[in-house]
Amino acid sequence: MKINVMQDVLQANDRIAEENRQLFLKNRNLVLNLMSSPGAGKTSLLEKTAEKLAGKLRLGVVVGDLETTRDADRLSKFNIPAIQLTTGSACHLDANMVASALPHMQLDKIDILVVENVGNLVCPAEFIVGEDYKIMILSVTEGDEKPLKYPLMFHESALMLINKIDLVQYTNFNMGEARANARKINPNIDIIEISCTKGTGLDEWIAWLVKHHQKKLGELSHA
Amino acid sequence: MHEMGIAQNILEISVEAARKEGASKVIRINLIAGELRGIVPMQLTFCFGIVAKDTMADGAYLDVEEVPVAGHCKNCNSDFSVEEYEYVCPKCGSPNIELTGGTELRIKDIEIE
Ligand SMILES: Nc1nc2c(ncn2[C@@H]2O[C@H](COP(=O)(O)OP(=O)(O)O)[C@@H](O)[C@H]2O)c(=O)[nH]1
Ligand SMILES: [Mg+2]
Ligand SMILES: [Zn+2]
Numbered sequence: 481m482k483i484n485v486m487q488d489v490l491q492a493n494d495r496i497a498e499e500n501r502q503l504f505l506k507n508r509n510l511v512l513n514l515m516s517s518p519g520a521g522k523t524s525l526l527e528k529t530a531e532k533l534a535g536k537l538r539l540g541v542v543v544g545d546l547e548t549t550r551d552a553d554r555l556s557k558f559n560i561p562a563i564q565l566t567t568g569s570a571c572h573l574d575a576n577m578v579a580s581a582l583p584h585m586q587l588d589k590i591d592i593l594v595v596e597n598v599g600n601l602v603c604p605a606e607f608i609v610g611e612d613y614k615i616m617i618l619s620v621t622e623g624d625e626k627p628l629k630y631p632l633m634f635h636e637s638a639l640m641l642i643n644k645i646d647l648v649q650y651t652n653f654n655m656g657e658a659r660a661n662a663r664k665i666n667p668n669i670d671i672i673e674i675s676c677t678k679g680t681g682l683d684e685w686i687a688w689l690v691k692h693h694q695k696k697l698g699e700l701s702h703a
Numbered sequence: 704m705h706e707m708g709i710a711q712n713i714l715e716i717s718v719e720a721a722r723k724e725g726a727s728k729v730i731r732i733n734l735i736a737g738e739l740r741g742i743v744p745m746q747l748t749f750c751f752g753i754v755a756k757d758t759m760a761d762g763a764y765l766d767v768e769e770v771p772v773a774g775h776c777k778n779c780n781s782d783f784s785v786e787e788y789e790y791v792c793p794k795c796g797s798p799n800i801e802l803t804g805g806t807e808l809r810i811k812d813i814e815i816e
Contacts, residue, residue, distance in 0.1 A: 483814075485716065485717070485720050486810070489734070493712075602741055606705055630741070631741070665788050666790075667790055
């Protein structure tokens, strides 16, 4: 006998993500799901962001990474709440893992919560965690054809940061190609070129954050 | 590898749907997977075989129907399939399009006994 099911495979995850979202709404948090390959510069970006936002907006971070990295320790040095989820062999954070970190955070004392996802260009894009936006980092050492190989992540992201542009002269990374490939998959994607080590482009990134935080507050006051 | 987690979810949804019908066995599952999901059917069926072992879906055939990326032009109202991630309308050239297919990941139906 054949029976109709018509159910989304990830509905269990999406339900928990919605619960997270409601909690974030109540606490007026802008929530970003930050994704990239391993080593593209997620933690470095958050270190710089903590520095630049200090005294302006309150940042909080949930980090999911393999057991060996100590990203939360790196971030705690900047006096921001940072919770590390040790994911073991998991290749992405799902809504349930993020939910498990939230009771340990004072969400009402946070303006922008960033979820640093596990380094991987495939799996994290599949699982929403309750974020307002997905954002991603592509570093110039990875190659400009990445958008065409991993279309979902580029398609789902509101912003692509191109990091390590201080190294671009030592690679065959073509900036024009990278931008064109990303825009092909996602015509509306914002693109900012940065270098976390040199500080290039970081003001533009902070401006993006501030703008989207204000937009979020605007939506909340109309809700 | 996200195929393992996805296989687990497919199993749970199918078994629950079959139980509701009072079935004793799941024989076949028809899955719809959008091209943008990047699902590798062989990996997925392999993972499914592992997680389904010793459940009522043990040995069930998992069919993965891949759905190409499709778009709708908001400018000229035409519907088309998106080739090579070229996100512009093939008819009028407008980039003002919305995706109508390619991101789904859904169990369509199952066969039980
Ligand atoms: N040259 C250069 N190295 C960078 C830049 N950003 C990060 N890195 C280095 O890349 C490595 C991985 O960075 P990390 O922030 O830990 O990456 P994550 O795995 O994405 O969190 C570290 O050694 C960083 O110092 C950059 O803009 N330029
Ligand atoms: Mg990191
Ligand atoms: Zn058109």
